[in-house]
Amino acid sequence: MVQTGRTAATREALGPTLVRLAREGLDIVVVDADLGVSTTAAQFGREFPERFFTMGVAEQNAVGVAAGLAATGKVAFVSSFAVFIPGHCYDQVRMAVAQPNLNVKIAASHGGIVTGEDGASAQSLEDLALMLALPTFRVIVPADVVECAQAIEEAARRYGPFYIRMVRPKVPVIYDESYRFQLGKAHRLREGEDVTIMAIGVMVPAALEAAEILAREGIGCRVLNMASLRPLDEEAIVAAARETGGIVTAEDHSVHGGLGSLVTRVTARECPVPVACVGMETFGTSGRWDELLQHFELTPQRLAAEARRLVERKRGEG
Amino acid sequence: MRRHIIRMTAAAGSGHPGGSLSCVEILVALYFHALRHDPANPYWPQRDRFVLSKGHATPAYYAVLAEAGYFPPEELLTFRRLGSRLQGHTVMGCPPGVEMSAGALGMGLSFAVGLALGARLDGAAWRVYCLLSDGDCNEGQTWEAAMAAAHHRLDGLTAIVDYNRIQNDGFSDYAHYRGNDSRGRTGGWVGPDGYTVNIMSLEPFADKWLAFGWHVLECDGHDLRQVTAALDEAKGVRGRPTVIICHTVKGKGVSFMEHNPAFHGKAPTAEQAEQALRELEG
Numbered sequence: 108m109v110q111t112g113r114t115a116a117t118r119e120a121l122g123p124t125l126v127r128l129a130r131e132g133l134d135i136v137v138v139d140a141d142l143g144v145s146t147t148a149a150q151f152g153r154e155f156p157e158r159f160f161t162m163g164v165a166e167q168n169a170v171g172v173a174a175g176l177a178a179t180g181k182v183a184f185v186s187s188f189a190v191f192i193p194g195h196c197y198d199q200v201r202m203a204v205a206q207p208n209l210n211v212k213i214a215a216s217h218g219g220i221v222t223g224e225d226g227a228s229a230q231s232l233e234d235l236a237l238m239l240a241l242p243t244f245r246v247i248v249p250a251d252v253v254e255c256a257q258a259i260e261e262a263a264r265r266y267g268p269f270y271i272r273m274v275r276p277k278v279p280v281i282y283d284e285s286y287r288f289q290l291g292k293a294h295r296l297r298e299g300e301d302v303t304i305m306a307i308g309v310m311v312p313a314a315l316e317a318a319e320i321l322a323r324e325g326i327g328c329r330v331l332n333m334a335s336l337r338p339l340d341e342e343a344i345v346a347a348a349r350e351t352g353g354i355v356t357a358e359d360h361s362v363h364g365g366l367g368s369l370v371t372r373v374t375a376r377e378c379p380v381p382v383a384c385v386g387m388e389t390f391g392t393s394g395r396w397d398e399l400l401q402h403f404e405l406t407p408q409r410l411a412a413e414a415r416r417l418v419e420r421k422r423g424e425g
Numbered sequence: 426m427r428r429h430i431i432r433m434t435a436a437a438g439s440g441h442p443g444g445s446l447s448c449v450e451i452l453v454a455l456y457f458h459a460l461r462h463d464p465a466n467p468y469w470p471q472r473d474r475f476v477l478s479k480g481h482a483t484p485a486y487y488a489v490l491a492e493a494g495y496f497p498p499e500e501l502l503t504f505r506r507l508g509s510r511l512q513g514h515t516v517m518g519c520p521p522g523v524e525m526s527a528g529a530l531g532m533g534l535s536f537a538v539g540l541a542l543g544a545r546l547d548g549a550a551w552r553v554y555c556l557l558s559d560g561d562c563n564e565g566q567t568w569e570a571a572m573a574a575a576h577h578r579l580d581g582l583t584a585i586v587d588y589n590r591i592q593n594d595g596f597s598d599y600a601h602y603r604g605n606d607s608r609g610r611t612g613g614w615v616g617p618d619g620y621t622v623n624i625m626s627l628e629p630f631a632d633k634w635l636a637f638g639w640h641v642l643e644c645d646g647h648d649l650r651q652v653t654a655a656l657d658e659a660k661g662v663r664g665r666p667t668v669i670i671c672h673t674v675k676g677k678g679v680s681f682m683e684h685n686p687a688f689h690g691k692a693p694t695a696e697q698a699e700q701a702l703r704e705l706e707g
Contacts, residue, residue, distance in 0.1 A: 136546070138539075160542055160577070168535045168569035175539015178525070179547065183539075198529050199566070203536060207517035207526045 110315065114277040117249050117308075118216040120256035121273065122150025125184060128263050129155055135263060136176050138162060138185040140169040140192070146216045146273070148186040167196040170211070174203040177210040182263050188222075189215035189231030189272060197237055204268050205241035211269075212262045213238075218248070218272040219359030220387065220403060221309050221396040230391040236364025238270040239337060245290065246336040248272045248358075250311035251280045254334060257288035265290070272308065274359075276396040279312040291338035299329035302414045302421075303347035303354045307333050307366050309400070310357035310385075316407035317414065326418055333366055341373050348378035353417030355383045357410055359400075362386035381420060383413040426453065427678045427705050429488035429501055435698035437505035440513065443688040444558060445485035447673040448587040450647050452489040455554055455585075459656040464494035467521035473551050474540050476525050478533020478567075479558035479587065480514040481690070486523075487511050495522035531564025533557065534584060538574050541582040541666075552660065553579075557586045559597045563625050568637070574666040575638030582666040583659040584639075587646060588630065589675040591686050595620030598628060601675075601684040620686045634668045646671025679704055 125148065129135045135151070136158045143149035143159075152159030160176075162169040166187055173185040185192060192213055193200045204211045215234060222230045238246045247262070247269065249255035255273060262269035281296070288294075296311070297318050306314035311332045318328040329351055331343055347354055354374065356367040367384030374380055387403060400406060426449045434440035456462070460473045477486050484504065491498040496510075500520075503509035510519045514528030525536050537555035544551055561567050574582055590597040595616070599607060602622050613623045627633070634641045640662045644651035652671060659667035675689070676682025679701040682693075693701055 136543075157546065162569070162573050163576075165566075165569035165573070167531075167566040168538070168573055171532055171535020171566065171570065172539035172542065172573065174525075175536040175541075176543045177539070178536070179540055179543025181543055181546075199532060199535070202526055202529050203532050 110312070111280045111283055113280040115252040115280050116275060116277050117252050117255040117273040118146055118275065120252045120259060121186065121214050122147035124256045124259040125151040126154045128260060129158070133263055134181050136160065136181045136183050138169045138173040138176065138183060140164060140166050140187045142187050145188070146186040146214060148184065148214065166191045167199045170196050170199040171203045173211045174207070174209045182210055182212070184212045184214055186214045186216070188217040188229065189234040190217065190229055193234055193237050194231060201241055205243045208243045208267060210266055213270045214259065214273065215270065216273040217275045219274060219308065220391040220399045220405070221278070221359055222275050223396040223399060224393050226393040227390040232361045232387045232391065234272060235336065235360050239364060239369070244268045244270050244337065246270045248307040248334055248336060250308060250332050250334055251278065251282055253280060253282040253284065253286055254288050258334065261288060261290050274309060278309050281312055281315070288334065291335050291340060293340040293343035294332040294334070295329065295343070296332055297328065297330035299327035300351055301327045302418050303329040303331060303351045304357060304410055304414060305331045305333045305344070305347070305354060305366065305370055306357040307336070309359050310405060313405065313407045314357055314410055317410035320407060320411040321414055324415070326415065328414055336366065336369060339369055339373070344370055344373045345377045348374045348380045352421050353381050353414070355385060355410055355413045355417065357405070358386045359405055360386055362388055381417050383417060385410060385413060426485065426488045426492065428702055429498070430484040431679070431693060431698050431701045431705065433484045433488070433501050433504040434692040435695065436502050438692055439505060440484055440692050441481040441690050442484060442693060443591065443675045443682055443685070444479060444587065444589065445482045446677045446679065446682065447589040447646070447675045448482055448485050448556060449677070450649050450652055451556060451585055451587060451671055452485055454649055454652040454656060456489050456493045458653045459554070461551065464522065467495060471549065471551050474524050474537070474553045476533045476537045476540070476553065476555040477515055477527055478555055478561045479530065480527025483511065483513065483515060486515065490522050496520045530558065530560045531566040533561065534567050534570035534574070537582055537584070538570050538577070538579060541574070541579040542577060544581055545579070553582045555582070555584045557584055558592070559588065559590060559627065560592045562586065562627050571634065571637045571639065578664050579666045580663050583656065584666065584668040586668065586670050587673050588670050589673040591675040591684065591689065592624055593689050594624055595686045596622045597624050598626035599623060631670060638665055640665050640667040641670065642667060643670045643672065646673035647677055
């Protein structure tokens, strides 16, 4: 299950999964805004040209067109970069998809600072906050390409709006094919009773590495992959709070409105424990994606340090 | 229809009478002539689709839907009230027959393009109609959609513009502005009565649609015969979408509302409503 040693970009799952699902008979259409080659959605266009609609660099229109296609009974995928959908067309996502609850799936690549060299304008750090504010959207942040393929299939087979956030670079593949993504369920990757790290996306492998560091110090760190942000596994959060007494959240996204906000809302209500939210607090900048993670301290070492602090605090109070 | 509009907005104490009165004939021509639809079966798959992009024209839209048989006309007076199906701006499926949510301008034509692509993919014969306002045509998204509709050769799509040339803040251009103090000005400016003048001219309007690859028709939007004839002609056009630019009068039918920006987004008072109803009876 864990740490296969292979790397892949989560966006690589999009095109092949859509092709497979369409071959299996799902009534999928893809609306493209001139980034289908990057998001890999164009692979679907090669296989099913009559179901692949190019709209040019016009995301507002692309989202509206996807909504219209969905209203005729299609499973409408619209694909771009997260800074463009939802970033460039939030009102269209809100009014043309979310409010009427149409069967549109937004597959957004280039989430987070790991987008890398293109710099701050291309690095979406706000998309999860935007999407989570829309009550009808299911929001998924797959940790690797295996989980991403399954999340896409889940989105395609269930009615209603979905947002799937993918990344540009080749990141560690942590799951093998025996893994089963479950909507609304956190996946416990590592047991531990002293502290919990909850992570999404590229921060999941970082959390696993942090747990290794902590284990060497005699600290048992639970690691949860929180890929399903909505529906959210509140039970897993409450259990982590009760059983481990401290939580570190980790996301390549603004600390405002993402995983950390979701988790603290649940703990504040059900079981108040210290929660350290690790994420972005500024805009990004250009650089190699792995350098950027170091630069902005989205690292295993940082997560371990935050977890250690929570454990020390708990022991001090005990 | 016009009396419904006055009664609804007056009862609600808010709403958009001006741009509702301007599109009455257009909606009547659609629902009582052009559209293949079945009010008893609002989700009939083979129905023609009508998308109201100017989502604030709900008084006219709901009045026509009610009179066409989608819901009882008595419900019209619940407009904008808590618990009513008739929200201030449209919500998809509320009541059944309302094809899409709207309210933020510029979104309807994209949705209509998606519908038309879906119909073509399914080999279906139903057509798509979309009603736009001046404000809709200020929005860049409308022109993205216009480009896409022509690019994809959607001859099953007809756009209709309620071209009354008055919008939220005042006069879209100089067509209906009575003053003569425009000399030397560029762009928009706030006139002596507080309304903005020359907000964003769409002229040359027909040329814009032509340049985007559309078949363009123009008519008097208050002449039912002209509007229905244009809708009929659009059905026969092949290889490109059609736009019908309907020249209309904001507030049409009520003397003190005609060409008056004050009644874009403001309901008549009880006295004004009474006078309006008297004029409309006569």
